[in-house]
Amino acid sequence: MPYDEISDLRFFTMLIEAGSVTAAARSMGTSPAVTSRRLSRMEERLGSSLVVRTTRHFRPTETGRVLYERGVQIVSDVDKLEDEIAQANQSPQGSLNIGAPVELGRRQIAPFIETFSEKYPKLSLSLALAGEGLHDSTDCLDVILRLGMPDTPGAIVTLLATTRRVLCAAPSYIERRSLPQTPHDLSKHDCLCLRRHKTMTVLNKWVIGDDEKKDIVTVHSRLSSTSCEIIHDWALSGRGIAYKLLCDVHHDIESGKLARIFPDLYGEKTDLYAVMPSRQHASVNVRTFLHELREFLRNTGGF
Template sequence: MPDEINDLRLFAQMVDAGSLSAAARRTDGSTAAMSRRLAALEKRLGVRLVTRTSRRFDLTVEGALFHERAVAILHAVDDAEAEISAQARVPQGLLCIGAPSEIGRKQIAPLIEAFSDRYPEVEVRLVLSDIGLDVIDDNLDVALRIGLPADTGVIAKKLLSSRRIVCAAPAYLARHGTPQTLTDLAVHDCLRLVRGQRVFDRWLFAEDGRRREIQVRGTLSTASGEVLHDWALKGRGLALKALWDIESDLSAGKLIECLAPYHCDEIELYAVFANRRHLSPRVRVFLDFVQEALGEAALDQKRSATKISTL
């Protein structure tokens, strides 16, 4: 039976990945080994499950039915294991966490160290990405992400609320002046984020109770929030950053908040996890741990923001 379950899990991973090569990368295997496992499974079942092409494969009618049943069986197995493990109440095993790069490195990584000290039987794997991680497609137990996910088949738990602010290094403001109104942004060099083919060059503000988008321009753009942060510290332009990413720099005077009367959009950090009736102890205790820790961090951030605004 374990071999059959492993075959079901492997087939589900192949379908989720979309190709044998992608599945091999996700499981640290080889494409040739994946092909042999699939061929052996088809031989045992006596049907062709997929129609292969050079880059991907398509499910046959039998393959689609087999995948549907396989996913249902795997969910049942996972639920059963989680329920038994929950009764034991001993957090252990592998816990895969995904997070945005900057907040992941600065805030989540230290929390994971503290979590590991408290629960030494849990092996934690942290994956950082600015592209955006999916709890299902990226085989994560918990994905920390900005904003609610589009997938309705997962659960999202809000961990932290903050806001974005316009900021710059003192050196930049000394050379170019400090913007006083939103229209002043038109003459400033603004650092912009890139996601895929989209450049985030329209910054959102609130003015007199109304939402207002401002078109910005600049010479530098990047897909990395951390690179953009470094450019801002080096005085290369104005940046729109989450308060939780730059709080220490504001306190130290390395960055200065600009356009404070114009509130930027609020942002929220969510913990996203698969919709299961029985969460494993390691997932449950991690969610409780990170919510408590980030809740305390939010209080410290609020006190720090109040202090900075009164300086």
Template sequence: MRHDETGDLRFFAHLVASGSLTACARNLQTSPATVSRRLARLESRLGSLLVVRNTRHFGLSENGRIYHERAVEILALIDGLEEEISSNTNIPRGTLGIGAPVELGRRLIAPFLATFSATYPNLLVNLALASEGFYDTSDSLDVVLRLGLPDSPDAVVTRLASTVRVLCASPEYLARRPQPVTPQDLAAHDCLCLRRNKTMALLDRWVIGNDLQTEIITVEPRLSSTNAEIIHDWALSGEGIAYKLLCDVHHDLEQGRLVRIFPDLQGEKIDLHAVLPNRKYTQASVRAFLDSFKRRLRVAGFF
């Protein structure tokens, strides 16, 4: 029987991405036994153990690591070749991997992708979310959306739009506490602050102002978290004042769940960038995604 080598490569890449036989079976909508048998057949064909597994551990052998690395590279070349050829007809197909920050991904990009995917039924879309969008194109992604510039000097970067940080709180919070009249009044309020992942550095210096003058206010947080969505939820539940990206809270402001404090002032401007691999061509799927997504950004708290 002829082996489906490409299918085996995709299967193994999916298995490693899933992190376990059970998760892989769930994602492929099959049974763990079926996944285990297919892995066993692959290892038998190659004559090498690829996965070291027991009831408590799932890891790659040295040959498994090499096979996975080569599999990802080969699949990227295959998908890139198909995309390059299909781009002549401008019909996105194949696989599109997108990386994004968690809150932006959940609240804006995920709903957009549901509609976008329905428009292109031959395109398999994968969305990967990281707490601060710190994925890069080496993570087997075709495009990464980043708030702020990436660190990689050889990245291909396109600015999509800009947003700003704004101060906001729930009507319930402002009903029991006097609304700040000047930025200095923030010192007397319950503030909700982000912390950096790993370092736990507190982001308690809030920039606020206009085109003529800005100032930096150091606030004392009552609550803080490394997760932007938790800050958002605390603000909605009346726990205090948050310093949020307009793109994350614009729906809540429009529908009155949050109230903008100092509506004539704003915080830092933040650019949203698309980071692409350093390739000689841009996939038809990436072009279609970015063209459609930029139109969506115009009504999503960006400018």
């Protein structure tokens, strides 16, 4: 659609919303005569009357009503497109507040933010860490990173990456207790289990298997905690077998501080989501951050 036609649509929607030629002229900073002539040129070009104008009435004709209703949407789409193009040419600046789970935030998000901040020196970044699921829409955050599908009314949710749980233990534990031969042997080992906040329910039913078969094993909770980080620390010190997200333990497995148990088998799949208030969805800061974080996670271990 040529630009002058877009301009005419914008003019016509303003005219109808103003309610009269005089009011429209006043809002557009022109005269009623100029406004009336422009309307007449539109009607002549379209070959149809658009407005009923008498001394008492000013209303769109049926054609004018259709043009107005469609025109409002077209003008809105054009404005949004122009805004997106303008923002795409901007560099992130100002501030960006990010929320993340404690362990993921420390081990993956914080290192990424360091590099990201060097690339965009005009952007001030803050990272808020909390237990999984404890951040919510009342916090002053632009982006909340969540493991597992969130239920946040009115928010924009986007999938960033997927990881899986794995079984791992320190070499010192394996040397002391030997490796389990089958998943069901886990019931004979010291296992490090998470507990739910408040209820203290122990999460001791571990799913482990491959694409064809999965076993659910009830393990003995030798030590347990509501903190993923404490479970991680106990695993590193040789206190037992942990059922951890691969993204959290990947570097320790690579360095030999932890060893995979049943390296061909995986536990439950977990998705990482970004949750944003709807007002932040189109922010250049948010869009750039999520685009580069997604690339970072794709190229790092554990996802």
